[in-house]
Amino acid sequence: MFFLLTSFVVVAIPYVIERFGLRVRFGLFALLFWLFVFQFVLIFSIDALLQNFATSMPDLLESMLTTLGGFAFVTIGITPIITLVLAAAYLLFALGQWLFDRDEKDMPTPQRHFTVAIDGPAASGKGTLARRIAEAYGFHHLDTGLTYRAVAKVLMDQNMPLDDEFLAEKAARSVDLTKLDRAVLSAHAVGEAASKVAVMPAVRRALVAMQHSFAERPPGAVLDGRDIGTVVCPDAPVKLYITASPEARARRRYDEIRSNGGGANYEEILEDLTRRDARDMGRTDSPLKPAADAHLLDTTEMDIETAFLSAKTLIDQALAKNTH
Numbered sequence: 001m002f003f004l005l006t007s008f009v010v011v012a013i014p015y016v017i018e019r020f021g022l023r024v025r026f027g028l029f030a031l032l033f034w035l036f037v038f039q040f041v042l043i044f045s046i047d048a049l050l051q052n053f054a055t056s057m058p059d060l061l062e063s064m065l066t067t068l069g070g071f072a073f074v075t076i077g078i079t080p081i082i083t084l085v086l087a088a089a090y091l092l093f094a095l096g097q098w099l100f101d102r103d104e105k106d107m108p109t110p111q112r113h114f115t116v117a118i119d120g121p122a123a124s125g126k127g128t129l130a131r132r133i134a135e136a137y138g139f140h141h142l143d144t145g146l147t148y149r150a151v152a153k154v155l156m157d158q159n160m161p162l163d164d165e166f167l168a169e170k171a172a173r174s175v176d177l178t179k180l181d182r183a184v185l186s187a188h189a190v191g192e193a194a195s196k197v198a199v200m201p202a203v204r205r206a207l208v209a210m211q212h213s214f215a216e217r218p219p220g221a222v223l224d225g226r227d228i229g230t231v232v233c234p235d236a237p238v239k240l241y242i243t244a245s246p247e248a249r250a251r252r253r254y255d256e257i258r259s260n261g262g263g264a265n266y267e268e269i270l271e272d273l274t275r276r277d278a279r280d281m282g283r284t285d286s287p288l289k290p291a292a293d294a295h296l297l298d299t300t301e302m303d304i305e306t307a308f309l310s311a312k313t314l315i316d317q318a319l320a321k322n323t324h
């Protein structure tokens, strides 16, 4: 009797823990518990039957009952042993999991990244502001305009048409973000050609994929272009839309070219910029427009430092929100 009572306790405790203590249950201990109960009932009911009715029952039935009862009697000792072994294995497994989880919690969390998205028309000051922000915050910077310029440059260098989507997509896929040479790509004519290849969806798809993964670099990235806040990084915590009057922008581009020793005509530049704005704003795929949640910054009468300080206030607020 002592053996049966101990065995009952051994099969009942894991069953109760499994039933009421575990969130994920496989029912293994329940199975063993009810098997034990079944064996117990078999032994005692067969014993009672044989004691009272053995003389009146057919021999075959009597020997079947005796075999069954004997089998239950022999195996009832195995059930608590299996339960004990399984419970020990389960305990070891749970202990391992707990140690592993604890180690994982001690591991550094994956680095966060923060994105500043800057859009705006040609020569509004996006690139200048983006570089200043990247430098101040230690973020990576990508002038996405250079990627479209790189595609245009490949086609121009090989005398290929600028409106062949197949060729342009091939050129876009070959763009290497680490090899964008601003000095070579910043030529005025390349900007004009870039806005032509930029209307092609296949080109945009290829370049946007690269830009999107660049934006995820920790600790943060500043991207400037035409569709950063709307398409490339729609979830960026800070979005800026930089504008300036066409005249101010043409003047800046003119001064820039002249100071680099190039020849330029203000009227022609103004005309080119206006045409490029119309093409960039009028295309169907990812047209230039401010994202709904972008902060507008008109730099017509604003110097570079003031523009940076306005952006800095917004970035600091967003960073403070991000860390709390």
Ligand SMILES: Nc1ncnc2c1ncn2[C@@H]1O[C@H](COP(=O)(O)OP(=O)(O)O)[C@@H](O)[C@H]1O
Pocket (backbone or CB within 6 Å): 120, 121, 122, 123, 124, 125, 126, 127, 128, 129, 252, 253, 256, 299, 302, 303, 304, 307
């Ligand atoms: N707020 C500003 N005031 C005056 N000049 C500016 C301002 N922002 C940028 N610039 C000048 O305008 C030119 C074009 O700026 P850039 O940043 O290259 O424009 P974008 O990237 O929008 O084409 C550069 O020579 C730059 O120094």
Ligand SMILES: Nc1ccn([C@@H]2O[C@H](COP(=O)(O)OP(=O)(O)O)[C@@H](O)[C@H]2O)c(=O)n1
Pocket (backbone or CB within 6 Å): 121, 122, 123, 124, 127, 144, 145, 146, 148, 149, 191, 194, 195, 196, 198, 224, 225, 226, 227, 228, 276, 280
């Ligand atoms: N994210 C971007 C960036 C540039 N572009 C195209 O690429 C051209 C050149 O971009 P850019 O930023 O180098 O031009 P600028 O503003 O420096 O003159 C633009 O006129 C757009 O047509 C784009 O479509 N999407």
